[in-house]
Structure formats: C-alpha cells, structure tokens
Amino acid sequence: MSNKIDQEIYQDDLEYIEQNTHSRDLFRLAQARRVAMSQTNRRPNISNWLAATACCCGLTFLVMAPLNDQSTPAVEPIVAGVQLIESSDGEAISEFDSMGFYYWLDIYDAELVANND
Amino acid sequence: MNTSGDKQNECNQVSITSEQKQVSAELSYKTLEEFLKFIEKRAFHMARLSTSHTEDAHDIIQDAMYKLVEKYSDKMPTDWKPLFYRILHSKITDYYRRKSVRDKVFPWKKADDQESEDYLAAQLNQGISLSSGEPANMLLRGQHAQQLTNAIQQLPLRQQQAFMLRCWEGLSTKETATAMGCTQGSVKTHYSRAMTRLRDILGEYYEQ
Numbered sequence: 001m002s003n004k005i006d007q008e009i010y011q012d013d014l015e016y017i018e019q020n021t022h023s024r025d026l027f028r029l030a031q032a033r034r035v036a037m038s039q040t041n042r043r044p045n046i047s048n049w050l051a052a053t054a055c056c057c058g059l060t061f062l063v064m065a066p067l068n069d070q071s072t073p074a075v076e077p078i079v080a081g082v083q084l085i086e087s088s089d090g091e092a093i094s095e096f097d098s099m100g101f102y103y104w105l106d107i108y109d110a111e112l113v114a115n116n117d
Numbered sequence: 118m119n120t121s122g123d124k125q126n127e128c129n130q131v132s133i134t135s136e137q138k139q140v141s142a143e144l145s146y147k148t149l150e151e152f153l154k155f156i157e158k159r160a161f162h163m164a165r166l167s168t169s170h171t172e173d174a175h176d177i178i179q180d181a182m183y184k185l186v187e188k189y190s191d192k193m194p195t196d197w198k199p200l201f202y203r204i205l206h207s208k209i210t211d212y213y214r215r216k217s218v219r220d221k222v223f224p225w226k227k228a229d230d231q232e233s234e235d236y237l238a239a240q241l242n243q244g245i246s247l248s249s250g251e252p253a254n255m256l257l258r259g260q261h262a263q264q265l266t267n268a269i270q271q272l273p274l275r276q277q278q279a280f281m282l283r284c285w286e287g288l289s290t291k292e293t294a295t296a297m298g299c300t301q302g303s304v305k306t307h308y309s310r311a312m313t314r315l316r317d318i319l320g321e322y323y324e325q
Binding site for chain 2: 006007009010011013014016017018020021025028029030032033035036037039
C-alpha cells in the first residue's frame with residue numbers, strides 16, 4: 001500500500017515537472033521535432049568530422065610520400081661520392097699526399113741550397 | 118520473504134497503471150509527429166535529469182528524434198515508444214562515455230558541467246507556473262518536485278532509467294527491458310532498488 005502511495009506521489013510530482021517546462025525549452029523541442037520530421041539541417045556530428053579529417057590527413061600523406069621519394073635520388077650520388085672517397089682506402093690517399101709534399105719540399109730545399117751556393 | 122512479496126506487489130501495481138496508460142497513450146497519437154509531440158516534454162526531462170545539463174539534454178533529444186524518424190518510421194505506432202526510449206538511453210550512455218573521456222583529457226572543464234540554477238526554482242521565482250491553485254500549494258508542490266529531482270539525480274543511471282520509464286512513462290516491465298536492453302528481472306531489481314532508495318531519501322521530507 002505504501003508503495004502505491006509513494007508511486008502516486010512521485011507520479012504527481014513528475015507530472016508537475018513536465019507541466020512546468022520552460023517556454024524556451026518547448027520552442028527548442030518543437031524545433032528538434034521539425035528537424036527530425038524533415039530529416040534536414042541536422043547538427044553536424046563531431047565524430048564524422050574527425051573521421052573526415054583523419055581521411056584527409058591519410059590521403060595527403062599518401063600523395064606526399066612518393067614525391068619525397070622522387071627528390072631523394074638527386075642527393076644520393078653526391079652523398080655516395082663523398083662516401084666513396086672517404087671509404088676508399090683513406091690511409092693510402094693520405095700517404096700519397098704526404099709523399100708529394102715531401103717530394104716538393106726536397107726539390108724546394110735543393111733549389112734553395114743551389115741558389116745559396 | 119516479506120521483501121520479495123512487497124517487490125512482487127509493487128511490480129503488479131505498476132503493471133496495472135502502465136497498462137491503463139498504454140491504452141490511453143495509443144489513442145493519443147497516430148502519426149510519428151504526434152507521437153514525438155506527445156513524448157517530447159517527458160523525454161526531455163528524463164534526459165535533463167540524467168545529464169544534469171539542459172543543453173546536452175536538448176542535443177540528446179534531437180539526436181534520438183532524428184534517429185527514430187530515420188530508422189523506424191515504418192514500424193507500428195505501438196513499437197515507437199520502447200524504440201524511442203531505447204535510442205534515448207543509448208544516447209545518454211554515449212554521453213556519459215564521451216564525458217568520462219573528456220573529463221580525463223580536459224580535467225579543468227569538469228567544474229563547469231553542473232548547472233548552477235534549479236530548473237523549477239527559476240520558474241517559481243518568476244511566478245509563471247502553469248499549475249493553477251493557491252500560491253502556497255504551488256510553492257510546496259514545486260519544492261517537492263525539486264526534492265524529487267535531486268533525489269533522482271542521486272540514483273545510479275540504470276536505476277534512474279528503470280524508475281523513470283516505469284513510474285513516469287508507465288511502460289510495462291517487458292517494454293522497459295526492451296528500452297534498457299536488459300532482462301525483465303534486471304528491470305524489476307533496478308526499479309525496486311530505486312523505489313527503496315527514493316523512499317529513504319524523500320521519506321522524511323514528504324511526511325512533513
């Protein structure tokens with residue numbers, strides 16, 4: 001019996017809440033109903049926008065990635081050349097350079113001594 | 118034993134009331150627009166009580182209405198109500214999921230979520246209550262309604278849903294189970310717990 005009384009009291013109060021809906025809310029509900037019935041002008045869903053943005057980023061990356069790949073071969077020969085010089089028996093090159101220098105120094109010294117004499 | 122008897126008694130009483138309401142409701146609308154007009158205020162307040170936020174409640178209602186018309190306009194008018202409430206409660210659950218993520222990402226926005234002003238208090242202060250009668254009675258009724266609102270907001274979400282669908286909307290246990298996406302046994306349990314909790318919270322206040 002107590003349950004039924006409580007339930008009736010709650011229902012009475014809930015109906016009071018329903019009856020006292022603000023006029024601005026009634027207007028917005030009517031607007032929502034009109035939009036739903038016409039199935040137009042729906043509020044944009046943020047998840048759809050996020051998905052669209054992610055797709056655009058993905059497509060941009062796919063388009064830009066091959067372009068980046070094409071630009072790299074122009075740089076590679078220079079790098080490869082530098083690496084080739086550096087990697088090709090560096091000790092022999094330095095030895096050759098120093099031998100030339102000493103050979104020139106010997107000639108220079110010999111000419112200098114000859115001139116002094 | 119006594120508790121289960123009370124629970125059964127409570128459920129039977131609600132079933133009778135809901136059947137009566139169902140019959141009258143079936144006569145109230147024939148088209149989908151009439152149905153939405155019939156249900157919109159109650160559904161809005163359910164969403165508002167669940168979210169504690171008027172703007173979010175409006176968004177949820179609009180989405181639910183839109184989806185019902187989009188997906189289920191070809192269904193029988195008797196199916197619209199459980200379907201609409203199923204959509205509505207899915208939207209409310211989604212709202213809570215999004216809110217929990219948003220609270221983790223933007224914790225400083227958490228404080229702005231609650232509405233500062235009581236919904237009914239503003240109406241009463243302006244003296245534009247639609248109820249007729251003595252001002253003192255209107256004020257008392259408004260206070261009771263506000264207390265009930267606060268009490269409902271203290272309930273867990275599933276108990277809120279079960280209580281509002283059964284007590285307010287007058288759906289049967291089966292229809293409520295369809296709307297909530299659970300078994301009839303779960304509905305009975307949620308509803309019984311909700312009534313007990315509300316009685317605990319509001320008992321003293323209502324006796325005054």
